[in-house]
Amino acid sequence: MQIKIIIIGVLVGCSYLIGEHIYKAYTNRHKQLNDLIRILEIIRMDLSFGLYTLEEIFKRIGEKTEYCTSKFxxxxxxxxxxxxxxVLDEILNDNIGILIKETYLQNKEVDELKKLILTLGQSDIESQTRMIDLSIENFKDLTKETKEDVEKKGTVYRKLSTVIGLIIGIILI
Known part of the structure; x- marks a missing residue:
């Protein structure tokens, strides 16, 4: 009987941890989108001064280890x-896997960032600034969606997995 109770406790604990993991994935995606917005604002400032090359801008951002995209x-x-x-296109295609593997960003965010990086350096500063502003607005819209996902889906998955673990535990008793 004691072994059965221990197994049920482990089952409920594991189901709770699965729910927490899913919830954290939603919150991390929201945080990483906010970080990406800050990074784009840094890029916009650096480009607007016109003192930095794309390589120098990437170096400055890469040194900020608090951002999830610093390695990229x-x-x-x-x-x-x-x-x-x-060329930039080849380098970007070679390294885009880093974003996909090491962040919670989805394909639409990665594609938006890829599209933006490919347009940098191909026009005047004002056009680049407008492109960055447009991307920032797109990412802000996505952060609203991710905040709703955290509040709705993340919480539901967190509670649902715990309840399922409890129900299976009750069935096993």
Whole structure:
């Protein structure tokens, strides 16, 4: 009987942890989108001064380890600096996997960032600033969606997984 109770306790604990993991995935995505907005604002400021190359901007962002995308930008800067034979499109395609693997960003956010990076340096500063502002607005809309996802879906998954664990535990008794 004691073994059965221990197994049921482990089952309920595991189901609770699964719910917490799903909830944290939703909250991390929301946080990472907010970080991405801050990064775009930094890029906009650096470009508006016109004193930095794209490589230098990526280096500055890559040094900010508090952002989830710092490794991506650090790698982009390294590749731009050391691979003069590659174009930005090739370097970006080689490194986009870092964003997909190491962040909770979804494909639509990664594609938006990729599209923005590819347009940088191809027009005047004002056009680039407008493109960055447009991307920031798109990401702000997405943060509203992710906040709703955290409040609705994240909480539901958190509670639902615990309840399912409890129900299975009751059935096993």
């Amino acid at each position: 930008f650090k790698t982009m800067e390294y590749e731009l600096h050391n691979n003069q034979s590659k």
